[in-house]
Amino acid sequence: MSTLKPNAPTPGPWTVGRERMLELINAGELERVTVNREHAQGLLLRAHRHLKTAHRLVVDDPEGAYTLLYDASRLAMTAALAVQGLRPTTRGGHIVVGDALRAQRGPHDVVGKLYSRLRRTRHEVEYPGLDYEPIAVEEAEEALEDAEYIVQEMTLFIPKLGPF
Numbered sequence: 327m328s329t330l331k332p333n334a335p336t337p338g339p340w341t342v343g344r345e346r347m348l349e350l351i352n353a354g355e356l357e358r359v360t361v362n363r364e365h366a367q368g369l370l371l372r373a374h375r376h377l378k379t380a381h382r383l384v385v386d387d388p389e390g391a392y393t394l395l396y397d398a399s400r401l402a403m404t405a406a407l408a409v410q411g412l413r414p415t416t417r418g419g420h421i422v423v424g425d426a427l428r429a430q431r432g433p434h435d436v437v438g439k440l441y442s443r444l445r446r447t448r449h450e451v452e453y454p455g456l457d458y459e460p461i462a463v464e465e466a467e468e469a470l471e472d473a474e475y476i477v478q479e480m481t482l483f484i485p486k487l488g489p490f
């Protein structure tokens with residue numbers, strides 16, 4: 327899985343959503359960092375490992391699988407920021423990852439919608455209320471499909487991105 331080819335020409339900055347991205351940077355939710363394609367590749371590899379592990383856990387531990395699936399999605403999306411020299415801050419946290427990629431891919435992009443749902447449900451798993459109902463196997467299986475889609479989409483999107 328070599329999605330980041332070191333000898334390939336680096337694309338220019340992605341212009342879709344540029345104004346919103348600048349707002350996120352100016353608000354301190356994203357920060358500029360050195361572009362590091364190897365770091366992004368490492369994040370993608372971790373995302374793929376999480377998918378593989380979650381696949382094995384779906385039936386026996388749907389909640390554990392769900393958390394890994396969310397993390398896989400977040401890592402892949404964070405890799406897309408890393409190749410642009412961007413990183414979420416503690417202020418922006420996990421929410422800004424979705425906000426940034428939604429800005430760059432457009433408001434109707436499926437990735438942003440799937441990520442938001444995964445993030446909200448994962449939050450319920452990690453911080454359950456008194457009325458919490460555990461994740462069912464079917465819900466974890468659906469999340470597996472969604473996370474696989476997100477990771478695949480980010481794997482295809484990243485080569486189109488250059489420094490922001």
